[in-house]
Amino acid sequence: MLELYDGALNVPEILTRWYAEESSNNYGAYIPFVGTVREEEGIEGLSFDVYEPILTSWFEAWVAKAAPLGATLKMAHSRGDVLVHESSYIAAVFSPKRRVALETIEAFVEDFKASAPIWKYDLKNGQRLYARDRSTPIEGSGLLGGKS
């Protein structure tokens, strides 16, 4: 399940609801990863643009990859502004055994960082500034910029 919210995530509500949803599915391990906006370089917060169609297909591809391992994935992300010390991202894995859960959460979070179509902006002095130097080109980028 992929959930998008306007503004900061309600972390207790999400972690608790996901735990309850899977409580009778006989998973032995539940690992959520919660990402929170850090106060640094004088920012007031971050802001996010999300392109939902491609995010959804990226997420569904991950769900399909996790299924043969017996694992289930969930994700929540913010759209728009999230202030410092608020949370903007939760990814979670449920699996029968701990090894699959530990390996899957790591790969899922790292691929999210590299591939998910979400753009981050610093909120600073009332401006919304694209965080270009912390952003990663999606694999295969540059197709349109090749020598012709």
Place this chain on the structure above:
Amino acid sequence: MLELYDGALNVPEILTRWYAEESSNNYGAYIPFVGTVREEEGIEGLSFDVYEPILTSWFEAWVAKAAPLGATLKMAHSRGDVLVHESSYIAAVFSPKRRVALETIEAFVEDFKASAPIWKYDLKNGQRLYARDRSTPIEGSGLLGGKS
């Protein structure tokens, strides 16, 4: 912080309280690992003995190891009986950045499995049976059994 409880853990309460406790400490990543009792081989649940003095020093050594990475650790575990689909274990890491959090939760959970002085029993047909074949000798075991 190390927390021991009689019986199953209140997972929503613990996950939420830990999140709140660290909410103004500028951590960017929070990863709890929640361990839940699986229904398998006809067990009614598991039961745990905990030897608190050595568990505490094991945990404090981990806290000291995580501190130079800027990371904070928390752990909760059950004593006594925990029924199937209830949870008995939560380990969590908070850190400024995701890589440290992902690497630390994995190492912390794996060392817990290998070293923490906790003994597991199957609850089956009203009996409490030591899960010897799923248990691991602590590193250095056998000292007293050497040839004399």
Place this chain on the structure above:
Amino acid sequence: MVTIEFLGPIQKAPLTLEAASLRDVAEALKNDGEMSQWLESCAVAVNDTLVATLDTPLKNGDKVSLLPPVCGG
């Protein structure tokens, strides 16, 4: 006609143009000074599927999306 849309931080309104393949889109955008800084770092999707070759054919009504470098989380 195909529609070209620019995602995230690229401040540019959608374009429509005639194109038989992505190669035609690449040619058109290279002549757009505003876009030159982005082309090297953008991924490309056709109808919301990422594509890997300029030979990707386009037909009337297709949507081409440019995705600049990402940073979720």
Place this chain on the structure above:
Amino acid sequence: MVTIEFLGPIQKAPLTLEAASLRDVAEALKNDGEMSQWLESCAVAVNDTLVATLDTPLKNGDKVSLLPPVCGG
């Protein structure tokens, strides 16, 4: 006198005995049929610190703990 305690699944009441080092404890327990199945797989702590050698000295009042294979989680 030192006290020997048996943790977790070892169903055995604590013992007290005279011992100048862990070597003396090992000798005493090897003659205890009930314990032989456990010795190969137990870790040993003195006053709640795990130890690695039979030469560990013991003094009056010390506590020696035997820790059988573990499985938390």
